[in-house]
Amino acid sequence: MLLDVAVIGGGPAGLAAALVLGRSRKRTALFDGGTPRNATAAYIGGFVTQDRIAPASFRHTAHEDLRAYPSVDLHLDTMVDRIERAGAKFRILASGAEYTARRVLLATGMIDEPIPLPGSRELWGTSLFQCPYCHGYEVADRPLAFLAPEPGEAPWVQLLRSWSRDVMLFTNASVEVEPACRVALAEASIPIEERRIIGLARTGRQLTGIVVDGNVTIPRSALFFRPVQRQAPVVAGLALALDDRNYVRVGEDDYETSIRGIHAAGDLMTHYHGALAAAAAGSKAAHSINHGLTVDLVGQGLL
Structure with missing residues (x-):
C-alpha cells in the first residue's frame, strides 16, 4: 500500500501530526519504536488539559484518538531502520517490513546520553x-x-x-x-x-x-x-543538514529538511524541548505537509 505520509516517532510531535493527517484523510502510518524518551518520568507537566498525566496514559489516549480515523495505521513497537529515496517517493524499512510513502515526517526526538x-x-x-x-x-x-x-x-x-x-x-x-x-x-x-x-x-x-x-x-x-544529546540512528543515517547544536535544520513555515519531501518536527529540530511545544510543532508540520501534498495530488489528477 502506498502511504501519503510516514510519521516516524510516536511521541507528542508524531501523535499530533498523525491526528491532523488523519482528519485530513491522508493515508498515514505512525511508526513507534516503543522506547519513549520520557518513559521513566512519573508524569508530563504543563500540557494543557493533560497536566501531570503519566506518559503511558498520554500515549494510550492518543492511540485511541487515532484509531477513530480509518486512514491512520499504528505500527507500535516497530523500529524504523532506514529511509531511502525511491524515485519521487521514499522507501521505509521497519522491523523487517517495507513501506512506500510520498512524504516523511521525522518526529524521533533526541537521544539523551x-x-x-x-x-x-x-x-x-x-x-x-x-x-x-x-x-x-x-x-x-x-x-x-x-x-x-x-x-x-x-x-x-x-x-x-x-x-x-x-x-x-x-x-x-x-x-x-x-x-x-x-x-x-x-x-x-x-x-x-x-x-x-x-x-x-x-x-x-x-x-x-x-x-x-x-x-x-x-x-x-x-x-x-543538560545532557549530551544525539540524533536517532535513522535520522543520522539520512545525513540531513544540522545546525551548530546538532538539531535538524528545517524551513520556518514548512518544517521541510534539506531533503525535499522529508520534514521534521519536535525535539530533534530545536533546543526548546517540551511535550506541548513538540505537539504544536507536529501539528503545524502536518498542516504544511497536507497542504503541499494535496496541491500535488490535485495537480496529478489523483484528488
Missing part, C-alpha cells in the same frame, strides 16, 4: 531532570542542584530560583565558572560546589544527597542537568 555519575540511571525521571518547567513544581521549596556541563551553562542555575530559594551549582571539578557569573551567583546567595562528584545518595528512586570528594554528602532532593 546518560549523565556520567554513579547511580544516575536509577534516578533519571524521578530525581534527576532535564526540564524544570516539566518537573520543577513537584520539587518546589526543596534543596535543588544544577550540574553545569560547560562554563556558559553555569548561569542557568538562577532559573531554579523560580521553584526554590535553596539552589546550588555543581561543577564536578570539570567546569571553570567565569568571574562575572561567580559575582552574580554570590550576590544571589547561590553557592558553588566545585569538588568532584563521586556518588549520589538515594532512598529508592529518590535523591537525598550529592556525594563529593572527601565522602561529603550535600543534601539535595533533585538534580537538574
Whole structure:
C-alpha cells in the first residue's frame, strides 16, 4: 500500500501530526519504536488539559484518538531502520517490513546520553531532570542542584530560583565558572560546589544527597542537568543538514529538511524541548505537509 505520509516517532510531535493527517484523510502510518524518551518520568507537566498525566496514559489516549480515523495505521513497537529515496517517493524499512510513502515526517526526538555519575540511571525521571518547567513544581521549596556541563551553562542555575530559594551549582571539578557569573551567583546567595562528584545518595528512586570528594554528602532532593544529546540512528543515517547544536535544520513555515519531501518536527529540530511545544510543532508540520501534498495530488489528477 502506498502511504501519503510516514510519521516516524510516536511521541507528542508524531501523535499530533498523525491526528491532523488523519482528519485530513491522508493515508498515514505512525511508526513507534516503543522506547519513549520520557518513559521513566512519573508524569508530563504543563500540557494543557493533560497536566501531570503519566506518559503511558498520554500515549494510550492518543492511540485511541487515532484509531477513530480509518486512514491512520499504528505500527507500535516497530523500529524504523532506514529511509531511502525511491524515485519521487521514499522507501521505509521497519522491523523487517517495507513501506512506500510520498512524504516523511521525522518526529524521533533526541537521544539523551546518560549523565556520567554513579547511580544516575536509577534516578533519571524521578530525581534527576532535564526540564524544570516539566518537573520543577513537584520539587518546589526543596534543596535543588544544577550540574553545569560547560562554563556558559553555569548561569542557568538562577532559573531554579523560580521553584526554590535553596539552589546550588555543581561543577564536578570539570567546569571553570567565569568571574562575572561567580559575582552574580554570590550576590544571589547561590553557592558553588566545585569538588568532584563521586556518588549520589538515594532512598529508592529518590535523591537525598550529592556525594563529593572527601565522602561529603550535600543534601539535595533533585538534580537538574543538560545532557549530551544525539540524533536517532535513522535520522543520522539520512545525513540531513544540522545546525551548530546538532538539531535538524528545517524551513520556518514548512518544517521541510534539506531533503525535499522529508520534514521534521519536535525535539530533534530545536533546543526548546517540551511535550506541548513538540505537539504544536507536529501539528503545524502536518498542516504544511497536507497542504503541499494535496496541491500535488490535485495537480496529478489523483484528488
